Amino acid sequence: MRKVWLLIGLLGMAWAQTQVKVGVLLPLSGPSSVSGKAALNGIQLAADEVNAQGKVRLELVVADDGTDPAKAVPALTKLLTVDRVNVVIGGLASGVTFALSGTVKQYQPLFLAIGAASSVVEQAFEGYPLFFHYHPWDYHNVAAALQFFRYLAQAHGAKKVAILYEDGPFGSAGIKVYQEQLKNLGYQVQAEPFKTGSGQFTPVLTRFKAFAPDILYWIGYDVDALPIAAQARQVGLRPKLIYGAPPSWPIGFEKNPLSQDVAGMTAWLPTVSNTASRRFVEAYRKKYGEVTEEYMAPMGYVIVKSLAQAVERAGSAQKERIAEALAGLRMDTPFGPLSFKPSDTGKTRYQGFGPEVWFQFQYIQGTRRPVFPKEKATVPFRYPGEYYLR
Amino acid sequence: MELFLQTLLNGLLMAGVYALVATGLALSLGVVGIVNFAHGEFLMLGAYLSYLLFALWGLDPLLSLGLAFAAAFAVGGLTYYGLIRPVLKAPELNQMLLTFGLSVILQNLALLLFGADTRVVAPPYQAATLTLGPFFLGAVPFGAFLLSAGLLLLLQAFFTRSRLGLAMRAVAQNRLAPGLLGIEAEGVYLLAFGLAAALAGAAGVMLSVMLYASPTVGFLFTLKSFAIVALAGLGNLKGVFPAALVLALAEALVSTYVPGGGGWVEAVFFLVLFLALVGRSRRAL
Numbered sequence: 001m002r003k004v005w006l007l008i009g010l011l012g013m014a015w016a017q018t019q020v021k022v023g024v025l026l027p028l029s030g031p032s033s034v035s036g037k038a039a040l041n042g043i044q045l046a047a048d049e050v051n052a053q054g055k056v057r058l059e060l061v062v063a064d065d066g067t068d069p070a071k072a073v074p075a076l077t078k079l080l081t082v083d084r085v086n087v088v089i090g091g092l093a094s095g096v097t098f099a100l101s102g103t104v105k106q107y108q109p110l111f112l113a114i115g116a117a118s119s120v121v122e123q124a125f126e127g128y129p130l131f132f133h134y135h136p137w138d139y140h141n142v143a144a145a146l147q148f149f150r151y152l153a154q155a156h157g158a159k160k161v162a163i164l165y166e167d168g169p170f171g172s173a174g175i176k177v178y179q180e181q182l183k184n185l186g187y188q189v190q191a192e193p194f195k196t197g198s199g200q201f202t203p204v205l206t207r208f209k210a211f212a213p214d215i216l217y218w219i220g221y222d223v224d225a226l227p228i229a230a231q232a233r234q235v236g237l238r239p240k241l242i243y244g245a246p247p248s249w250p251i252g253f254e255k256n257p258l259s260q261d262v263a264g265m266t267a268w269l270p271t272v273s274n275t276a277s278r279r280f281v282e283a284y285r286k287k288y289g290e291v292t293e294e295y296m297a298p299m300g301y302v303i304v305k306s307l308a309q310a311v312e313r314a315g316s317a318q319k320e321r322i323a324e325a326l327a328g329l330r331m332d333t334p335f336g337p338l339s340f341k342p343s344d345t346g347k348t349r350y351q352g353f354g355p356e357v358w359f360q361f362q363y364i365q366g367t368r369r370p371v372f373p374k375e376k377a378t379v380p381f382r383y384p385g386e387y388y389l390r
Numbered sequence: 391m392e393l394f395l396q397t398l399l400n401g402l403l404m405a406g407v408y409a410l411v412a413t414g415l416a417l418s419l420g421v422v423g424i425v426n427f428a429h430g431e432f433l434m435l436g437a438y439l440s441y442l443l444f445a446l447w448g449l450d451p452l453l454s455l456g457l458a459f460a461a462a463f464a465v466g467g468l469t470y471y472g473l474i475r476p477v478l479k480a481p482e483l484n485q486m487l488l489t490f491g492l493s494v495i496l497q498n499l500a501l502l503l504f505g506a507d508t509r510v511v512a513p514p515y516q517a518a519t520l521t522l523g524p525f526f527l528g529a530v531p532f533g534a535f536l537l538s539a540g541l542l543l544l545l546q547a548f549f550t551r552s553r554l555g556l557a558m559r560a561v562a563q564n565r566l567a568p569g570l571l572g573i574e575a576e577g578v579y580l581l582a583f584g585l586a587a588a589l590a591g592a593a594g595v596m597l598s599v600m601l602y603a604s605p606t607v608g609f610l611f612t613l614k615s616f617a618i619v620a621l622a623g624l625g626n627l628k629g630v631f632p633a634a635l636v637l638a639l640a641e642a643l644v645s646t647y648v649p650g651g652g653g654w655v656e657a658v659f660f661l662v663l664f665l666a667l668v669g670r671s672r673r674a675l
Contacts, residue, residue: 029501029506031506033505033506033507034506034507037505164652167652167653192650192651193650193652193653194652194653195655197610198656199597199600199601199602200404200641200655201652202404202528202531203397203400203641203642203643203645203646203651204645204646204652206393206397206646207393207646210393222507222508223601223602225508225510226508226510227602229517230530230600231528233517233519233528234517234519234526234527234529234530235526236519236521236526250507250508250509250602251507251508251509251510252509252510252512253510255512256511256512256516257516258512258516258517
């Protein structure tokens with residue numbers, strides 16, 4: 001008799017459990033793979049936790065977009081037509097997400113965008129009712145970076161910025177506007193393009209020497225980080241701050257002495273001390289045996305957690321009902337509170353995080369430490385950096 | 391003037407590594423007669439070996455040089471024996487497709503084993519700088535230049551002073567006659583292909599310090615090596631260093647003096663290749 005009751009109980013649980021098949025489309029290879037793999041780790045961690053709780057069951061179907069629109073579009077089409085998912089988590093690289101917009105509009109899934117900061121993407125998804133964008137937009141990123149540059153000018157007297165930007169869409173989009181904004185802050189700006197991965201910076205850096213910049217600001221990929229840090233020293237360029245804005249940093253860079261005092265911007269680090277962040281770090285360490293510094297890991301985690309909560313509230317696997325529940329959701333995350341509101345331009349309806357999540361860090365003795373704004377700093381900002389003082 | 395001389399110095403230092411990689415390509419082209427699109431992947435092998443030895447045992451990349459040279463020689467030799475030898479008499483297009491396929495396979499193998507992430511090493515001298523009056527020389531590029539020059543001089547001595555080297559030059563000049571004189575062409579091909587891979591492997595170690603290790607690190611150097619070899623004259627080993635110098639100086643000058651030149655620098659080798667091919671075809675008329 002007890003077995004019958006147990007069976008009835010299990011059937012009842014299964015009946016109450018809402019099952020959702022979720023497509024996960026991320027760059028697991030190509031230039032954005034470091035971020036993509038970090039995001040996948042966060043997604044899988046959250047899915048395990050959700051499934052263990054038993055109220056919602058998430059089945060993940062993972063595909064690699066290769067950081068390449070030509071691979072991403074067929075991969076998404078397969079997820080939507082062969083695997084028949086109704087919910088997709090993806091869209092990390094802007095160029096790839098832009099290319100996905102047509103397929104998304106055609107098959108109309110609930111699309112939960114993890115990255116894709118470019119406002120070109122915002123335009124592409126304008127009016128699409130099932131588009132939830134968690135990551136801040138590029139104008140939020142610029143606002144956060146400019147706040148830092150304003151501080152550098154006012155508190156440290158920085159006057160000259162030399163910008164090295166990669167000549168692809170990532171580095172070049174909006175570079176002119178960016179230069180103007182820096183000039184408006186009172187900076188003298190000299191900007192030079194470069195080919196990412198070429199590793200040849202000595203001629204440009206030699207030219208920058210005559211300009212004698214206070215800040216060497218590079219916008220490129222992880223492959224450029226070490227050559228720039230090394231070659232700046234080799235040509236005798238002595239900026240007071242080396243500031244980088246790659247989507248991810250190279251593996252082992254933090255252990256390289258050349259990374260000392262190099263600064264960058266991120267939305268999260270394991271040292272962020274709110275409760276949700278501490279809980280995430282602990283769970284991540286337990287599952288993977290290490291701690292990540294990539295903010296895409298908690299971003300993936302947050303998306304799955306918010307999705308599970310929305311599914312639970314909606315009590316349905318229907319995408320429109322999940323979207324409705326998601327729109328009214330409020331939750332604490334490792335980045336701070338999350339709720340959705342229309343984007344600043346009004347083009348998309350559901351924007352998650354804004355400029356407030358960004359902060360500046362520095363590599364200090366082998367680890368990334370928050371240094372600005374002051375309320376988020378865990379150590380004093382080191383200006384001028386070691387590369388100037390040597 | 392100071393900027394101009396510093397630019398020339400930057401170009402000169404880069405020319406050493408270019409010459410080392412391109413000499414390998416010229417060897418496989420001149421002696422074996424194979425257009426090897428997978429040449430850059432031997433370079434990648436050296437870069438990853440340097441990274442692994444550094445990451446696992448903290449071995450200085452300088453000490454990895456000999457090992458990378460030997461490992462790349464072995465892989466090159468095996469590649470020759472298993473893949474190149476059977477197609478030596480096949481049409482050139484088939485040979486090119488084979489080496490192109492090998493390049494894709496090796497890149498994807500690296501992707502599978504190491505992922506697409508960029509890996510870096512951190513020897514203590516990585517950013518060391520030498521100053522010569524107003525001029526700056528990166529210790530690593532300077533060391534790489536000296537090493538490359540040393541290896542190329544050794545190679546030159548091998549070609550001019552040793553019987554095996556002379557045999558190689560003989561095979562490069564005429565494929566049939568050396569056989570009639572008792573020179574084992576098969577062995578010479580094997581040695582040449584192995585040596586070509588070994589030079590690229592050594593260059594890979596240097597680049598792991600100067601740049602990074604990644605599955606695609608060799609690709610760009612393959613393209614540049616083709617431009618250098620075309621400029622030097624196919625298979626002309628003596629012309630490789632001057633050609634590498636022309637390319638490296640052209641890149642440095644464009645990067646320094648052309649507005650936005652940093653973005654154009656990778657187009658320079660296309661221009662060099664184009665000019666070399668057009669120049670040669672005109673001379674042939």
